[in-house]
Amino acid sequence: MWVDVIVEDILATRPADRYVVNDAKSPSGPIHVGSLRGVVLHDCVARGLQARGRQAPFLYGFDDYDPMDSRPASVPAEFDRYLGMPLSEIPSPVGGGASYARYFGLGFAEVWTKIGAQPEIYWTSEMYKSGRFNDAIRIALDRADELIQIDREISGSQKAERHPIQPLCESCGRIGTTVVTGWDGTLVAYECRPDKVAWARGCGHHGRRSPLDGGSKLQYKAEWAAKWWILGVSVEGAGKDHMTKGGSHDVAAVMCERVFGCRTPVPIPYEWFLVGGRKMSTSKGVGVPAGELVEILRPELARFLMVRPHYRQQINFDPSGETVPTLYDEYDRAAAAYFGEVEAKTPAEADLLRDHSRTFYFSRADGEQAKAYRMRFAKVAYLMQMPSVTVEEVAAQEKGGPLTEADRVELRARMEDARRWLQSYAPDQYRFQVLSQLPAVDLTPAQREFLAHLGTIVAERDHWDGEALHERIHALKNEMRLPPKDAFGSIYLAFLGKASGPQAGWFLASLDRGFVLARLREVSGGVRA
Ligand SMILES: [Zn+2]
Structure with a gap:
């Protein structure tokens, strides 16, 4: 099972007693379901390390000193004036005193709590303001050329950026629009440029300020590297978009090792997790908020959906069609393996069962799950x-x-x-509904006769079990040389008013006997069996 493989690999390549597992996200709007895959992956790895007797805190960072660089459709248009400001300094779109970042971040945290993940949350705005980034900012300013050079070398970026930090403008409060123009070891000179980025307009202010204690933030890739260093992160996966060759992870890794002198955490590049299908994408637009997944599936199933496939396999979850029943069947197979209800006959089967069992183990949302009867x-x-x-x-x-x-x-x-x-x-x-009144149905004489005979069969016993009745219906159909479609179709039409339905024997056996007999009599309309 892939979690075990990752855990074994970590233990073998980086033996230690303590591992810091980290994941992060910029809370720039409603957080989509895709980000849950990261949470579940890191949670599983942390659980796996803990089960091997290691300390393995799981941290989740909300990068809320990032500037707001777009306005989600669900956020009022007046929020456009905050574009360029740190997410932590923007009010919540629903009011109530919390910041924009907290509103969206904590909304996401509610979802992961439901599926059994409990990472320790930290907010980068607090790290900046409390001075935890100060050393990294000093290093970044002193060695700015080197950091910029690394970015160019690894990513091929030709941006004219000269400093890997962005001061917070003292005049307009924006952080996405500023550039450093000088550094004297204590203060940075900066400009807040109207045209630096397309998504926000700087105020034009020129100033000098301390970059420490929240006065600036590191740019994205340098910030990533600095966080590894400051938090001592040892394991951190990321979506494959960050993990391309020359991508942000590669750049951060070199910055981390050459400039901050720390080891790049064990990387785990994982594939997309998409939830959609026709139904959801038409009503919700692009990207489904994470909360909607737990409105479709109970926590263990939502988690199982992400734990079951290998992390390098894309997940496309479309809740329509047979997806949910199939997922449940797979979940039940995993549960049966976990609870030792099935025995392997070959070594290959034993491997498969072990895989299923471990998948179930990592899908548990809330501690040990009791063995329970599982109806399909x-x-x-x-x-x-x-x-x-x-x-x-x-x-x-x-x-x-x-x-x-x-x-x-x-x-x-x-x-x-x-x-x-x-x-x-x-x-x-x-989907079906048993109709309390006989619907208007158009049946052939042969179908009416079939239903009349069926009435006689049902009347033979006070109680039928589904299997036995099913066999009799088949036999009757064969005897009368009625095509299955006509035979079963007539039953469904008489009881459900539509041409298809559940398995007929079980269906009729589970209905009230008197009701079934009356309906068959009525629909066969005087045809004598
Ligand atoms: Zn400004």
Whole structure:
């Protein structure tokens, strides 16, 4: 399992008692679901290291001294005036005293809490203001040429930038529009340029100020390197867009090693995580906010979705179609392996089971998960739509004993997911409603005769089990030489008013017997069996 491979690799290549696992994000607007992959990946690696007896704090940094460089569609237009200012200094778009950065950052943190990650949060604005970046800023200013040279050498950038820091303009409060024009060892001379960037307009102020204690910020790549140094980061993955050859990670790595004299953390380049599909992309535009994932799937399943594939494999999650039932089936296979419910017959199978078991282990959202009876998701969704069926009762029958509290918790979570899935994403063939009145149906004489015979069969017993009734329906259909479509179609039309539906034997067996007989009599309309 990939987490174990990463953990073993870290332990082998960098033996230590303590590892700092770090992830970060600029809270520049609603944080999209793709960023959750980083959280889950780092959380798993930290858990894996901890399970091997190492200290492994997981830190999550919100880079909130970054300037606001675009306004998300959900943010009011009047926020355009804050463009260029640090995210930590902009008010929350919903008011209430928190900053813009905290509003979006803490909203994201709520989501990761739900899926069982608990990183320690830090805010770069606080690190700057409290002086934790001061040494790095002094080094960056003293060795500015070297840092700029590294960027040019590694990335091929030809930007005219001369200093890897940006002062905070004392006149307009912007940080994205300034350039350093001098450094005397104590103060930086700077200009706030109207035309430095396309997305914000500097005020034109020229000034001199201390770059320390929040008076400036490091530019992105130098800041990344400085954070590794200051926080002692030993493991940090990043999305593959940062990890291209000559990309920001390569530049930060050289800055870290040559200028700050620290070792580049173990890199883990991971692939995209996209949530979409037609339904979501049309209603939400580009990028789905992270919070929406936990509105589609319960925490363990949301986590499983990200833990299951290798981190270098792209995830395209489209909740429509059969995705959710399939995901649940895979989750159940992983759970069965974890709880030792299946035995391997070959070494290859044993490997696979171990992989599944570890996937389940890292998908747990909230500590040890109790072993529970797991009814197949598609069946839960089906039973929930049956009138006069109590899902708990069927589950107890299927289990062959009363449900434990853990069974009930598990079943309720499945029912909740099934309810949401049926409401918004399930394909038509999974959705049905038994009609209390016979709908207007157009049946052939042969179909009416088939239903009349079916009535006679149902009347034979007080109670049918689905399997037995299913076999009888098949036999009747064969006897009458009716094509399956006509035979089963007539049942679905008579009870659901549509041409398709769930497996007919189980379906009819789970309905009230009197109701079934009355409906069959009515629909066959006087045809004598
Ligand atoms: Zn200014």
